[in-house]
Amino acid sequence: MQKDELIQLHTLLAQIKRHLESQSSDYDFSEYRSLSISPVHIHRSKADHKHAIFVLGNHLASVISEDELSGIGRTSVRMQEFAERTGRHSPVSNN
16 A cells, blocks of 8 residues: 555544544544554655554444444345435336
């Protein structure tokens, strides 16, 4: 992955982190904060951004896995709801 792509991914993960923090103060991102790097630090090395992505991604994954809506069954239900919203219930159209 190129450095600019890593920075884009870092930006996306940081936005997810900010969203979670705005929803609740229960999330502890102290390990990520201790790295003292954010996506706007474009002068930092590719390795620094990659490490920050792994640290932040790992924490976000653990937060999501604790969420009661993260189960595979719930994912299946949500996909079915999305399919119904699109109005296409079968892959083949009779038109």
